[in-house]
Amino acid sequence: MPKFTRPRAQSKPKSTAAANKPAERLAPAPAPEADNTYISPNNVAVRWDTSRTSVDRTAKRENFTRFLLGEGKNGGVRYKREEVMQYEIRRQIRPTPTI
Numbered sequence: 415m416p417k418f419t420r421p422r423a424q425s426k427p428k429s430t431a432a433a434n435k436p437a438e439r440l441a442p443a444p445a446p447e448a449d450n451t452y453i454s455p456n457n458v459a460v461r462w463d464t465s466r467t468s469v470d471r472t473a474k475r476e477n478f479t480r481f482l483l484g485e486g487k488n489g490g491v492r493y494k495r496e497e498v499m500q501y502e503i504r505r506q507i508r509p510t511p512t513i
Contacts, residue, residue, distance in 0.1 A: 452492035476501055
């Protein structure tokens, strides 16, 4: 039995004025040093190769400073990148030489 497929909606033709308009330029990217102050929990999870909930538990246990963007359950959270890096340094284990 043949499959029934719905006909595709036809797209509206683009106006010639919009087609001939030059593309708008995007604003330049911010300087790298201005971009590195805060880090999102998702970026920390990728950095640590772990889950977001593990990052949240660690941040709560270690008392990371949280910056709340917006309000309610959908508000964003950011941590100080420096605090995250200091935690990583504290958690490093150097092998002891065997004699």
